[in-house]
Amino acid sequence: MQSFLGHTDTLLNFFKSNQYSFQKENKSFQIDLPRLKKGMVSIQVFAIYVEEENKPDLALKRTIQIIDRFYQLLEQTEQLELIREYADVERVLSQGKIGAILSIEGAEAVFDLSALRILHRLGVRMIQLTWNQRNQLADGVGELAANGGVTLLGREVIKEMNKLDIIIDVSHLAPTSFWDVIKFSEKPAIASHSNCYTICPHPRNLTDQQIIALAEKGGHVGINFAPFLLNKNGKTEINDVINHIDYIRGLVGKRHISLGTDYDGISSTPSGLEDVGKLSNLHRALTQKGYSHQDIEDVFINNWLNFLKKWWD
Numbered sequence: 300m301q302s303f304l305g306h307t308d309t310l311l312n313f314f315k316s317n318q319y320s321f322q323k324e325n326k327s328f329q330i331d332l333p334r335l336k337k338g339m340v341s342i343q344v345f346a347i348y349v350e351e352e353n354k355p356d357l358a359l360k361r362t363i364q365i366i367d368r369f370y371q372l373l374e375q376t377e378q379l380e381l382i383r384e385y386a387d388v389e390r391v392l393s394q395g396k397i398g399a400i401l402s403i404e405g406a407e408a409v410f411d412l413s414a415l416r417i418l419h420r421l422g423v424r425m426i427q428l429t430w431n432q433r434n435q436l437a438d439g440v441g442e443l444a445a446n447g448g449v450t451l452l453g454r455e456v457i458k459e460m461n462k463l464d465i466i467i468d469v470s471h472l473a474p475t476s477f478w479d480v481i482k483f484s485e486k487p488a489i490a491s492h493s494n495c496y497t498i499c500p501h502p503r504n505l506t507d508q509q510i511i512a513l514a515e516k517g518g519h520v521g522i523n524f525a526p527f528l529l530n531k532n533g534k535t536e537i538n539d540v541i542n543h544i545d546y547i548r549g550l551v552g553k554r555h556i557s558l559g560t561d562y563d564g565i566s567s568t569p570s571g572l573e574d575v576g577k578l579s580n581l582h583r584a585l586t587q588k589g590y591s592h593q594d595i596e597d598v599f600i601n602n603w604l605n606f607l608k609k610w611w612d
């Protein structure tokens with residue numbers, strides 16, 4: 300079993316607590332090196348999330364501070380390697396190390412194309428145009444009622460992201476922004492940590508039409524373990540995660556499902572999936588549900604790898 304996690308807020312742990320150590324198991328957080336190994340994680344996306352009090356004016360400053368902390372982490376952790384291109388993915392997998400993809404969650408820091416290009420040079424390979432708010436690029440899902448979409452600068456940024464091979468992540472976008480991304484991006488977009496609206500009607504989740512549009516372009520949806528995005532009762536277990544996997548498989552096929560998790564960005568989890576070290580419980584539950592080994596590997600890692608091979612190689 301190997302895993303590829305499309306969205307985690309682990310970098311913020313360093314700013315939330317000076318007790319947090321990546322090298323040791325920390326019970327108050329969901330991800331660290333020992334538990335990444337236990338969860339057989341081969342590649343993890345590390346999101347740069349700028350706290351609301353720093354937005355928008357201090358977004359770039361905070362982004363630089365978080366990237367600096369990320370580079371310190373890379374230097375301190377021999378087993379962790381930055382992924383910049385597909386060759387890095389292959390090397391990391393063959394050496395049994397853990398690959399780190401740097402992403403931005405809410406691109407207030409991308410004030411123009413120069414910022415985008417510099418962030419790309421620093422290793423950023425995936426961007427969510429917004430978190431929940433509106434910014435200079437697009438409306439986030441918190442602006443749903445305003446019905447705004449991607450701005451003219453946002454369109455230029457999408458075009459440049461396509462050119463630089465920075466993956467466009469539509470999680471947290473308002474629906475109008477989502478459809479603008481589908482329209483203006485030549486390359487497929489992904490939703491790194493979103494679930495199905497039909498199963499759990501929450502504005503952060505994707506409607507059937509949105510999931511179909513992502514899949515038609517070759518993208519995939521990374522399942523989010525946040526209980527409030529899994530069901531309406533509040534109490535969740537592994538089966539709730541499987542319900543969303545089942546649903547996407549039925550709607551668009553098994554090639555368009557991945558794991559987002561949102562670990563270290565969510566305060567509670569389904570029982571049995573309390574931290575990244577417990578991922579094998581999901582693997583086992585899928586096997587018991589009749590999923591083949593191949594189908595499980597596709598969801599856990601292959602769909603992400605195939606996507607990167609196609610668009611980065």
Ligand SMILES: [Zn+2]
Nearest residue numbers: 404471492564
């Ligand atoms: Zn998020």
